[in-house]
Amino acid sequence: MNYKIVSNYLGRILLLESATMLPSLIMAIFADGLTSAVAFAVSIAVAAGAGLLLIFCFKPKNRNIFSREGCVIVALSWVAISLFGALPMTLSGAIPSFIDAVFETVSGFTTTGATILTDIESLPMSVLYWRSFTHWLGGMGVLIFLLALGPDGRGNGMSFQIMRAESPTPTAGKLAPKLHLTARILYSIYLGLTVLQIIILICGGMPVFDAVTASFSTAGTGGFSIKNDSFASYSPFCQTTLAVFMLLFGVNFNIYFLILIGEFRRVFKNSELRAYLAIVGVSVAAVTVNVLKFFDSAKVAFHHAFFQVVSIITTTGGTTLDYEPWPEFSHVVLLILMVVGACAGSTGGGVKVTRLVIMWKAFRNEIKKLLHPHAVPTIEMDGEVVERSTLARCGVFFFVYMILVSLSTLLLSIEGCDLETNLSAVLACINNVGPGFGLVGPAMAYTCYSPVGKLLLAFDMLLGRLGIFPVLLLFVPSTWNGRK
Amino acid sequence: MNIIIVGGGKVGISIAERLSYEDHNITLIDTDTDVLTEAQETLDVLTIEGNGAAIDTLRRADAGKGDVLIAMTDADEKNLLCCLSAKKLGCRHTMARVRDPQYSRHIQFLRDDLGLAMAVNPEHMAANEIYRIIQLPSFLKRDSFDKGRVELVEMKIAEGSPLDGKKLYEASGILGLRVLICAVERDDTVTIPNGSFTLRAGDRITVTAARIDLAVLVKSLGLMRQKIRGVLIIGCGRIAEYLTDELLRSGVSVKVIEKDRARAEEFQLRFPRALVINGNASQRGFLESEGVDNFDAVITLTGVDEENLIISMYCSHMGIKKTVTKIDRNEYLRLFSDRDVGSVVCPKELTANEIIRYIRAISNSGEDSIRALHRLVDGKAEALEFLVTDATPHIDIPLSRLRFKQNVLIACITRSNQVIIPNGNDTLHPGDTVIVVTTADRTVGDLRDIFERDAVRN
Numbered sequence: 001m002n003y004k005i006v007s008n009y010l011g012r013i014l015l016l017e018s019a020t021m022l023p024s025l026i027m028a029i030f031a032d033g034l035t036s037a038v039a040f041a042v043s044i045a046v047a048a049g050a051g052l053l054l055i056f057c058f059k060p061k062n063r064n065i066f067s068r069e070g071c072v073i074v075a076l077s078w079v080a081i082s083l084f085g086a087l088p089m090t091l092s093g094a095i096p097s098f099i100d101a102v103f104e105t106v107s108g109f110t111t112t113g114a115t116i117l118t119d120i121e122s123l124p125m126s127v128l129y130w131r132s133f134t135h136w137l138g139g140m141g142v143l144i145f146l147l148a149l150g151p152d153g154r155g156n157g158m159s160f161q162i163m164r165a166e167s168p169t170p171t172a173g174k175l176a177p178k179l180h181l182t183a184r185i186l187y188s189i190y191l192g193l194t195v196l197q198i199i200i201l202i203c204g205g206m207p208v209f210d211a212v213t214a215s216f217s218t219a220g221t222g223g224f225s226i227k228n229d230s231f232a233s234y235s236p237f238c239q240t241t242l243a244v245f246m247l248l249f250g251v252n253f254n255i256y257f258l259i260l261i262g263e264f265r266r267v268f269k270n271s272e273l274r275a276y277l278a279i280v281g282v283s284v285a286a287v288t289v290n291v292l293k294f295f296d297s298a299k300v301a302f303h304h305a306f307f308q309v310v311s312i313i314t315t316t317g318g319t320t321l322d323y324e325p326w327p328e329f330s331h332v333v334l335l336i337l338m339v340v341g342a343c344a345g346s347t348g349g350g351v352k353v354t355r356l357v358i359m360w361k362a363f364r365n366e367i368k369k370l371l372h373p374h375a376v377p378t379i380e381m382d383g384e385v386v387e388r389s390t391l392a393r394c395g396v397f398f399f400v401y402m403i404l405v406s407l408s409t410l411l412l413s414i415e416g417c418d419l420e421t422n423l424s425a426v427l428a429c430i431n432n433v434g435p436g437f438g439l440v441g442p443a444m445a446y447t448c449y450s451p452v453g454k455l456l457l458a459f460d461m462l463l464g465r466l467g468i469f470p471v472l473l474l475f476v477p478s479t480w481n482g483r484k
Numbered sequence: 485m486n487i488i489i490v491g492g493g494k495v496g497i498s499i500a501e502r503l504s505y506e507d508h509n510i511t512l513i514d515t516d517t518d519v520l521t522e523a524q525e526t527l528d529v530l531t532i533e534g535n536g537a538a539i540d541t542l543r544r545a546d547a548g549k550g551d552v553l554i555a556m557t558d559a560d561e562k563n564l565l566c567c568l569s570a571k572k573l574g575c576r577h578t579m580a581r582v583r584d585p586q587y588s589r590h591i592q593f594l595r596d597d598l599g600l601a602m603a604v605n606p607e608h609m610a611a612n613e614i615y616r617i618i619q620l621p622s623f624l625k626r627d628s629f630d631k632g633r634v635e636l637v638e639m640k641i642a643e644g645s646p647l648d649g650k651k652l653y654e655a656s657g658i659l660g661l662r663v664l665i666c667a668v669e670r671d672d673t674v675t676i677p678n679g680s681f682t683l684r685a686g687d688r689i690t691v692t693a694a695r696i697d698l699a700v701l702v703k704s705l706g707l708m709r710q711k712i713r714g715v716l717i718i719g720c721g722r723i724a725e726y727l728t729d730e731l732l733r734s735g736v737s738v739k740v741i742e743k744d745r746a747r748a749e750e751f752q753l754r755f756p757r758a759l760v761i762n763g764n765a766s767q768r769g770f771l772e773s774e775g776v777d778n779f780d781a782v783i784t785l786t787g788v789d790e791e792n793l794i795i796s797m798y799c800s801h802m803g804i805k806k807t808v809t810k811i812d813r814n815e816y817l818r819l820f821s822d823r824d825v826g827s828v829v830c831p832k833e834l835t836a837n838e839i840i841r842y843i844r845a846i847s848n849s850g851e852d853s854i855r856a857l858h859r860l861v862d863g864k865a866e867a868l869e870f871l872v873t874d875a876t877p878h879i880d881i882p883l884s885r886l887r888f889k890q891n892v893l894i895a896c897i898t899r900s901n902q903v904i905i906p907n908g909n910d911t912l913h914p915g916d917t918v919i920v921v922t923t924a925d926r927t928v929g930d931l932r933d934i935f936e937r938d939a940v941r942n
Contacts, residue, residue: 157528
């Protein structure tokens with residue numbers, strides 16, 4: 001294990017984090033009080049100091065990053081940015097308990113959007129901004145941002161391992177010959193869409209600060225809002241805009257790249273995109289019919305059904321109303337959508353539509369094999385053969401996913417909440433959705449759990465965001481011991 | 485530049501690595517997923533799975549917008565088809581590896597129709613390189629510049645050599661002729677030395693001299709002067725074929741040992757004047773029974789690197805003065821630097837050099853800017869040949885008044901057939917050919933690249 005390169009990357013990530021706190025500091029100086037300004041100044045100094053220490057105390061002899069180093073760099077970086085990102089929240093007094101602040105920051109970076117705050121509007125502006133910004137940075141990936149800044153050594157392609165570990169997709173690929181250019185393309189698309197959304201929201205009459213934070217939160221498919229009632233108080237136009245952009249950010253970013261280079265045929269034929277839109281369409285229709293009696297007109301029912309469905313499937317988790325009173329059928333639809341999640345290569349979480357499509361094809365193959373024992377089943381997606389190893393990894397992913405969900409629910413149930421609350425809390429966290437049902441429903445916060453329970457859920461969020469395996473690798477002894 | 489490489493074999497990967505280091509955008513096409521996964525994890529390249537000769541694959545690789553396509557698959561026909569298709573799609577330059585000697589003539593015939601910028605034949609280049617080494621057996625390596633007028637030769641300073649313990653500025657006096665020692669390798673590091681550098685026994689030095697002065701150099705250093713008259717070649721692949729042809733024509737007697745009976749017979753029929761033996765050269769006692777000590781040089785050309793290395797080491801142990809070893813994988817070569825394996829020839833490296841020279845030339849606009857590129861001391865330094873034109877900066881200013889970048893040396897200037905080993909008073913003049921030596925971490929593609937920003941000292 002190349003510890004020095006790991007520490008080098010950790011250091012650079014912390015420097016990057018401290019740099020991204022600067023806008024909050026400026027905001028704190030001008031809009032909030034001395035406490036917030038000091039909180040951010042101290043946090044920036046601590047993060048930058050720790051970063052410089054890590055960079056200058058351990059100079060890497062070589063820049064070799066293998067699969068092991070890639071996973072460890074990513075997992076530790078996320079833990080580190082969450083711990084340091086929680087500092088300003090505690091220091092400013094916005095969230096006095098450090099564990100609560102860590103939960104909130106992990107929830108931010110992993111774009112979960114689960115909160116422990118009951119009165120959000122009382123927070124200082126700078127903390128609100130920082131909270132929403134963590135969504136934006138975590139949505140596309142912090143390390144991918146770092147990779148976009150410049151190449152790691154001339155012609156060295158080993159940082160690809162980092163990109164692969166940070167993208168929770170079954171297969172990661174490049175868009176351009178150079179990794180840093182690929183990262184730049186992804187971030188340009190991301191930034192472009194975000195700016196477009198901000199402009200449309202402002203034109204729709206939303207205040208600038210609200211438009212910026214709401215856009216950060218939906219671009220990263222996070223779900224934090226700066227209002228106590230999530231997105232309920234905005235105009236229908238703004239709500240629709242938010243929903244449409246959520247839907248867009250739940251699409252694989254490779255699709256936008258294909259659009260940019262004019263390959264429209266491949267866009268229309270993309271099986272993941274088709275499946276994703278089909279699932280959204282069917283779910284919206286089912287929920288609309290189911291909740292018809294709660295609203296004055298079918299149009300309003302459709303509006304809210306669309307927003308909620310899109311918000312849950314893209315794992316954003318922002319809401320326009322409290323869906324607790326909705327019928328059980330709609331609840332189950334939303335619960336299933338939490339697990340489905342967005343497209344691979346998007347900013348959304350969940351199991352990902354790609355995996356489901358692959359597993360569905362594998363299932364059909366099994367049936368075919370029973371009927372024709374000598375058939376030669378192959379799985380193909382968008383003109384490319386799905387390797388057996390990819391298939392096997394998907395299967396194992398499902399298995400580990402089920403184990404982790406069961407285990408987390410089991411551990412949470414020690415604390416005494418009901419099954420609906422516990423199960424939906426675990427699913428909402430591991431799929432990076434945010435609100436669940438029962439005591440963790442959209443109108444409530446995650447206040448019913450003890451600090452241990454909160455840490456467990458924060459851990460689930462990290463597992464979900466990073467595709468489970470990189471985080472689990474931290475607990476395998478042979479990761480750290482080169483001889484095993 | 486956007487460069488597409490078809491075929492991720494040894495040469496393909498090696499070129500991808502070096503060009504990606506030189507900051508080009510590389511797309512690698514291969515049919516083997518494992519090769520691509522490996523490349524993706526170690527090199528900064530885009531990989532595409534598919535048959536590179538198929539138009540669909542080339543479209544996916546965006547070959548129409550490519551600047552260069554390099555076809556390096558196993559099959560000559562496929563390489564040519566690949567280049568033809570890419571050219572038709574709009575790729576600016578195409579290069580192919582064409583190995584079959586029968587096609588070499590074909591290429592000249594079809595060159596314009598195929599739109600080929602360059603066809604490389606690794607085996608032919610290797611055979612030429614070996615032939616040139618054999619001509620002057622005292623040197624480990626020989627690179628010719630400026631149509632053979634200037635030579636860069638590599639040699640080891642032996643214990644008790646007149647150069648042992650001497651400073652560089654004394655060298656010309658000791659040797660009795662103007663030479664320039666342009667690179668010294670000691671303990672795995674390469675230095676571009678200045679005049680006060682002290683040489684030691686065991687150093688591997690690269691010396692620039694005029695072709696006509698090489699004989700004097702050999703004499704004054706007390707090196708082997710005997711001409712090579714009998715050569716033993718082990719393994720008769722394509723390199724052996726080209727080499728035997730050349731050697732027989734220059735009157736050297738050739739004996740060839742080949743394991744495979746059918747191949748041996750075929751070879752004997754093709755070269756009636758050579759003596760072909762069917763047997764296993766790595767078998768104990770076989771070489772003695774074939775009278776290996778009667779030969780002036782042994783050249784190992786089997787398909788297995790390890791076999792070549794062992795046979796060469798064994799032969800130098802037996803007292804053969806000159807051994808040439810062909811190696812396909814030169815990554816581990818430095819492990820052998822202390823043992824005496826003699827001269828080493830690596831076809832892969834020669835091919836890569838040729839392609840990289842061409843690409844550096846075209847990426848610096850003028851296709852003539854780099855005229856030759858050779859890698860010295862196991863690829864740790866490079867020697868490049870340039871033509872000085874009116875556009876070259878700082879012409880006609882004495883070199884001592886110019887500031888060059890670190891680790892850059894002007895090794896030689898030739899002006900109308902006259903070879904000048906330069907000192908501070910010499911100048912660059914339009915029409916001159918200059919040879920520049922630099923360490924390999926610096927990418928020089930143009931003469932401009934060797935000067936500091938404010939190059940002229942007052």
